[in-house]
Amino acid sequence: MKKLIIAIAALAIAAPTVSQASPQSDLNKMKRHFAKKFPGVKYQDYANGIYAISKSRRIEWESMEEFPPYEPGVEIGKSLFKKYKVGKCFKNGGIGIKQNYPYYDGKSGKVRTLEGDLMACLKRNGINTKNEKLQFGKGKFAAIAAYMAFTSRDKTTKVKVPKGKARRIYNKGKNFFYAKRGQLNFSCADCHVYNAGVTLRTNLLSPVLGQTTHFPVYRKKWEATGTSPLHGFGTIQRRYSGCNKMVRAKPLKPKGGKQNQSYVALEYFHTYMSNGLKINAPGVRQ
Amino acid sequence: MQKPAKLIFAASAIAVLLSATLVPVSASAASVEEGKKIAQDRKKGNCTACHAYEGANMPGNAAPPLVAMKARYPDKAKLRAHIFDPTKANPNTIMPPYGKHGILSDKEIDAITEWVHTL
Numbered sequence: 001m002k003k004l005i006i007a008i009a010a011l012a013i014a015a016p017t018v019s020q021a022s023p024q025s026d027l028n029k030m031k032r033h034f035a036k037k038f039p040g041v042k043y044q045d046y047a048n049g050i051y052a053i054s055k056s057r058r059i060e061w062e063s064m065e066e067f068p069p070y071e072p073g074v075e076i077g078k079s080l081f082k083k084y085k086v087g088k089c090f091k092n093g094g095i096g097i098k099q100n101y102p103y104y105d106g107k108s109g110k111v112r113t114l115e116g117d118l119m120a121c122l123k124r125n126g127i128n129t130k131n132e133k134l135q136f137g138k139g140k141f142a143a144i145a146a147y148m149a150f151t152s153r154d155k156t157t158k159v160k161v162p163k164g165k166a167r168r169i170y171n172k173g174k175n176f177f178y179a180k181r182g183q184l185n186f187s188c189a190d191c192h193v194y195n196a197g198v199t200l201r202t203n204l205l206s207p208v209l210g211q212t213t214h215f216p217v218y219r220k221k222w223e224a225t226g227t228s229p230l231h232g233f234g235t236i237q238r239r240y241s242g243c244n245k246m247v248r249a250k251p252l253k254p255k256g257g258k259q260n261q262s263y264v265a266l267e268y269f270h271t272y273m274s275n276g277l278k279i280n281a282p283g284v285r286q
Numbered sequence: 287m288q289k290p291a292k293l294i295f296a297a298s299a300i301a302v303l304l305s306a307t308l309v310p311v312s313a314s315a316a317s318v319e320e321g322k323k324i325a326q327d328r329k330k331g332n333c334t335a336c337h338a339y340e341g342a343n344m345p346g347n348a349a350p351p352l353v354a355m356k357a358r359y360p361d362k363a364k365l366r367a368h369i370f371d372p373t374k375a376n377p378n379t380i381m382p383p384y385g386k387h388g389i390l391s392d393k394e395i396d397a398i399t400e401w402v403h404t405l
Binding site: 183184185186190191194195198199200201202203 | 332334335336344345346347348373378380382383387388389
């Protein structure tokens with residue numbers, strides 16, 4: 001099955017023709033698209049995903065938020081953050097910094113994500129990530145990232161894309177977002193731009209605006225896979241894997257302790273599309 | 287691959303003509319049922335994810351409802367071709383290319399075509 005998916009994914013990624021406009025004009029265009037599509041939605045409310053566009057689903061969500069199911073996990077994330085001395089690797093001791101990620105690092109010529117920097121930090125601090133079961137995407141690792149995002153609540157997403165190499169990485173992410181892929185032949189944009197607000201069976205599709213503000217997310221679906229309060233957490237790249245699998249495309253897993261560079265580029269573009277929206281992580285989702 | 291379906295269809299039409307009093311338990315009826323099953327199976331056609339049609343259980347609303355298909359597609363081959371590769375008509379469509387990407391087999395697409403044509 002896996003092999004088949006890989007073969008098909010390789011076949012089915014069609015190169016899209018996206019314009020090379022500036023990031024700011026991309027974002028303005030996106031905002032205009034949604035202002036037209038959902039005229040009743042207040043811009044800041046896009047940070048709430050499908051709950052911005054569905055009254056009935058919002059009521060379910062508000063009742064989940066009365067006793068936030070992520071709280072015990074965020075507490076664990078906080079104690080792990082201290083235990084592994086994560087603060088010393090980051091600006092401002094790692095508190096209230098999520099809104100600036102991902103950012104372009106001129107020294108390495110690479111885009112850095114919060115999770116990428118967190119993994120590098122754990123290694124630099126001499127933590128045996130294997131023995132400690134710290135892996136990208138979920139569990140204890142995602143809980144630390146969720147705690148860091150939690151301390152950034154209400155700060156405004158502020159991703160910068162300078163000209164030059166950073167712009168090229170942004171465009172690579174943008175291409176990824178608009179490219180059809182997988183056996184079922186979908187682009188991210190098919191679901192989260194053109195068909196946002198539409199339901200596929202019973203799944204309501206959320207708009208791309210605001211999709212990154214509440215990550216790492218706490219999903220009931222993931223929570224149900226275990227008994228610890230940590231099971232619900234997942235990073236944005238875990239979600240990318242899920243959405244790729246949904247269309248029978250190959251998920252791009254981290255390798256050798258590093259995130260996949262295509263997903264890093266995607267996260268750069270994708271988070272830029274939430275610029276101006278406030279961090280509200282971790283969000284609760286089904 | 288178009289042939290068997292047509293043949294079966296012709297055969298069943300003849301059977302009906304020959305004996306109007308007989309209940310037509312034809313091969314075609316069997317493939318209509320089979321097509322409906324494949325269409326509803328989430329791991330196969332999953333047409334219900336996007337299309338409403340008579341008797342659909344919790345359909346999505348991403349696509350136009352499948353109604354009056356015989357009137358709109360008098361030529362069954364055209365209908366089949368659309369299911370085989372909808373990107374021919376619209377390169378940006380979100381409808382999966384069932385035949386072109388090998389999501390369904392030729393036989394499965396034949397059966398689905400039979401079913402859609404009854405809607």
